[in-house]
Amino acid sequence: MLKINSVGLTISAVPLLNNITIDCPRGSVTALMGPNGAGKTSLLKVISGEHKASQGEVEINRQSREDWKPAEIAQFMAVLPQSSTLEFSFTSEEVVALGRTPHATGTVRDAEIITAALAKVDASYLAQRSFVQLSGGEKQRVQLARVLAQIWDHCECEGDASTDGILLLDEPSAAFDLAHQLMLIEIVQQISARGVTVxxxxxxxxxxxxxxxxxxxxxxxxxxxxxxVSELLTPELIKKVFSVDAEVITHPVQGTPMVVV
Known part of the structure; x- marks a missing residue:
């Protein structure tokens, strides 16, 4: 579980976040939405620990984020940034292996997880390819495999772990084609059903x-x-936040709200 309590963030005298309070229960999926510069990535960085909140507190698994040691939190929390710069000619398999660094599960088990994570993101065929030679979408899928590998036991097992898995994703679908966008949504649904908070x-x-x-x-x-989704996807709120006129209709198959602009 994850709780964001009255969080504010100021960097170089510039206020980036102001009094943000959000409760993300175990196994929930929370989508941060808003225009460019709204503070979405800044909030994600406060949760991950890249930025320290100027005020308020982030509570992770019933404990203040400040009380967790980095080595501990890396075993159950993974972060996929907007972009990942890697200049070394690692293979995709080696990139995914970086996700296993916080764990001491042994080379055999790690190899099994790496293979499974690549398969889960439709990237098995990229295992021995040089990461720097991949397309943008392929790189993002390999990076997605890396973060899944990092919290694999939480993603694949409905166990009684003392800590709940947490996955932070920053614009994860931006480089994906339509098929892989839907793949991403399916993965998010699967792991949240197993108790991972996304x-x-x-x-x-x-x-x-x-x-x-x-x-x-x-x-x-x-x-x-x-x-x-039903409460927030209204023409009035969309107009207020995004300055866009939109119509909200019912999806003909899923029965959920669908935005038409």
């Missing part, structure tokens, strides 16, 4: 609506609204 920054309202338990609309560092 927080993801998204720009595609309809894609987020397919898997989010709650949406958070942000603007100018403030939390504009928090609620379910």
């Amino acid at each position: 927080v993801m920054v998204m720009h595609d309202l309809n894609l987020a609506a397919k898997c989010a338990d709650q949406m958070v609309f942000m603007n100018c560092g403030h939390c504009t609204a928090v609620g379910t």
Whole structure:
């Protein structure tokens, strides 16, 4: 579980976040939505520990984030940034292996997880390819495999672990084609069903609506609204947050709200 309690963030005298409070229960999927510069990535960085909150607190698995040692938190929390720079000519398999660094599960078990993670993101054929030679979408799938490998036991087992898995995704679908966007949503649904708490920054309202338990609309560092997909996907709120006129209809198959602009 994850709780964000009255979090604020100021860097170089510039306020980036102001009094953000969000409750993300175990196994929930939270989509952070809003225009560019709204503070979505900054919030993700506070949760991950890359930035320290200027005020308030992030609570992870019933304990203040500040009380967790980095080596401990790396065993159950993984972060997929918007982009990952890697100049070394690692194979895709070696990149995914980096996700196993916090664990002491042994080379045999790690190799099994690496293979399974690549298969899960439709990237088995990339295992021996040089990462730097991959397309943008292929690189992102390999990086997704890396973070899944990092919290694999939480993703694949409904166990009685003392800590719940947490996955932070920053615009994970940006480089994906349509098929792999849907693959991503399926993965998020699968791992959340096993108790992993997912927080993801998204720009595609309809894609987020397919898997989010709650949406958070942000603007100018403030939390504009928090609620379910049905509560937040309204023409009025979309106009307020995104300055776009939109119609919200019912998806003909899923029965969920669908935004038409």
